[in-house]
Amino acid sequence: MSEERPRQRTPWPPVPTEPPTPHAQAPGPGTKLQVHYDECFGCGELDGGLHMRSTVGEHAHVHAEFTVTEAHQGAPGLAHGGLLACAFDEALGSAVGNLLQRPAVTGKLETDFLRPVPVGSTLFITAKLDGTAGRKIYASADGRLDSADGPIAVRARALFVEVAFEHFTSHGYADAMERFRRTRPQTWDINP
Numbered sequence: 364m365s366e367e368r369p370r371q372r373t374p375w376p377p378v379p380t381e382p383p384t385p386h387a388q389a390p391g392p393g394t395k396l397q398v399h400y401d402e403c404f405g406c407g408e409l410d411g412g413l414h415m416r417s418t419v420g421e422h423a424h425v426h427a428e429f430t431v432t433e434a435h436q437g438a439p440g441l442a443h444g445g446l447l448a449c450a451f452d453e454a455l456g457s458a459v460g461n462l463l464q465r466p467a468v469t470g471k472l473e474t475d476f477l478r479p480v481p482v483g484s485t486l487f488i489t490a491k492l493d494g495t496a497g498r499k500i501y502a503s504a505d506g507r508l509d510s511a512d513g514p515i516a517v518r519a520r521a522l523f524v525e526v527a528f529e530h531f532t533s534h535g536y537a538d539a540m541e542r543f544r545r546t547r548p549q550t551w552d553i554n555p
């Protein structure tokens with residue numbers, strides 16, 4: 364299997380964009396990012412969740428790690444593709460939310476699965492912001508197998524759409540903001 368397997372041939376971002384500018388209060392390189400919501404399947408402490416942790420890298424990248432356990436299998440001994448997509452959604456969303464400090468939800472997420480990801484392996488995911496166009500935020504990520512310079516196993520790119528905080532209170536739990544603040548007391552008071 365060759366290292367470069369560029370399955371994503373369509374232009375990206377698909378529309379003209381502005382360069383993404385990290386928010387003045389965005390956490391800097393080396394910052395270990397906090398859980399954004401303690402009941403999040405991606406980063407929270409739920410039994411069976413992905414328990415992902417992320418760190419801000421240089422040049423507005425976010426690095427995340429996902430270790431595949433027996434609870435994440437699709438085929439015997441291999442990660443389920445849907446859960447891998449979930450790990451990328453988490454890493455990409457973490458980059459968008461933490462670096463831009465704008466509330467946003469995933470509008471579109473596409474993944475290329477380039478290599479099998481076995482149980483016991485760790486995906487080293489690097490997510491970056493690619494551009495913004497009004498409420499639309501484009502981001503992409505690579506996931507390398509077992510080390511930060513391992514072969515790329517999964518690639519993803521996503522469109523996030525900025526939303527008002529009411530998105531969470533009207534479509535989710537009415538007390539969504541209290542639930543966010545219970546995990547991260549100040550973050551969710553930031554005006555978009």
Ligand SMILES: CCCCCCCCCCCCCCCC(=O)SCCNC(=O)CCNC(=O)[C@H](O)C(C)(C)COP(=O)(O)OP(=O)(O)OC[C@H]1O[C@@H](n2cnc3c(N)ncnc32)[C@H](O)[C@@H]1OP(=O)(O)O
Nearest residue numbers: 399452453456457460461464465466468469470471524550
């Ligand atoms: C603040 C401090 C933060 C602190 C730090 C936080 C850290 C935080 C870490 C989070 C880590 C979790 C990461 C998981 C993130 C989820 O899992 S989010 C859950 C999954 N996603 C959803 O549930 C979203 C459901 N969809 C929706 O609610 C609505 O469709 C949307 C996405 C809000 C868009 O609806 P809308 O607001 O009515 O806007 P709409 O005009 O339809 O679309 C806006 C633009 O986007 C385009 N668009 C929308 N969808 C698509 C699509 N699928 N394809 C192409 N274009 C699209 C539209 O064409 C439109 O383009 P323009 O016309 O403006 O050129």
